Amino acid sequence: MQHLKGAPLVGFRVVVGSDDAGYQYKQAIVEDLNQDPRVAEVIDIGVHEGTLHEHSYPHIGLAAAQKVAAGEADRAVLVCGTGIGMAISANKVPGIRATVAHDSYSVERSILSNDCQVLALGQRVIGLHLARRLVKEWLGYAFDASTPSGAKVAVITDFEHSC
Numbered sequence: 001m002q003h004l005k006g007a008p009l010v011g012f013r014v015v016v017g018s019d020d021a022g023y024q025y026k027q028a029i030v031e032d033l034n035q036d037p038r039v040a041e042v043i044d045i046g047v048h049e050g051t052l053h054e055h056s057y058p059h060i061g062l063a064a065a066q067k068v069a070a071g072e073a074d075r076a077v078l079v080c081g082t083g084i085g086m087a088i089s090a091n092k093v094p095g096i097r098a099t100v101a102h103d104s105y106s107v108e109r110s111i112l113s114n115d116c117q118v119l120a121l122g123q124r125v126i127g128l129h130l131a132r133r134l135v136k137e138w139l140g141y142a143f144d145a146s147t148p149s150g151a152k153v154a155v156i157t158d159f160e161h162s163c
């Protein structure tokens with residue numbers, strides 16, 4: 001992902017995943033991201049039609065977060081019934097900051113305050129149009145480690161490194 005101050009963000013590699021309860025929204029989000037000029041690569045890690053029940057939210061949430069932590073993707077968007085299980089799972093991977101966010105302000109702050117790489121959404125909680133809009137907005141924000149928020153996020157990173 002390229003981030004030149006003041007210029008639009010481009011070149012995102014985004015992992016997208018869901019369990020069976022988030023499959024419909026995941027498909028729509030994959031389609032949107034494939035059309036988004038800011039996105040260089042969409043990595044759909046499932047679930048897929050025909051194997052909807054093969055993997056549950058922890059499998060997908062952990063696998064997506066591992067890709068981000070390994071530097072194979074910049075961000076991940078994950079959908080389950082509530083988003084909660086995906087966020088909990090993704091947060092177990094060292095270096096990952098994942099959150100559920102179902103409103104514009106929280107989506108904005110999840111990047112600008114918290115440098116979250118993972119956005120989790122609940123298909124059983126919000127409407128499809130809002131989910132799609134939130135993902136679009138989410139790609140418009142970049143964290144700036146030189147702001148006061150940078151030092152706060154660094155406390156979390158330092159703690160992880162000390163464990």
Ligand SMILES: O=C(CO)[C@H](O)COP(=O)(O)O
Pocket residue numbers: 019021022057080081082083084085086
């Ligand atoms: O929302 C979920 C986890 O947070 C998941 O889609 C459904 O989980 P379940 O209620 O345990 O089936």
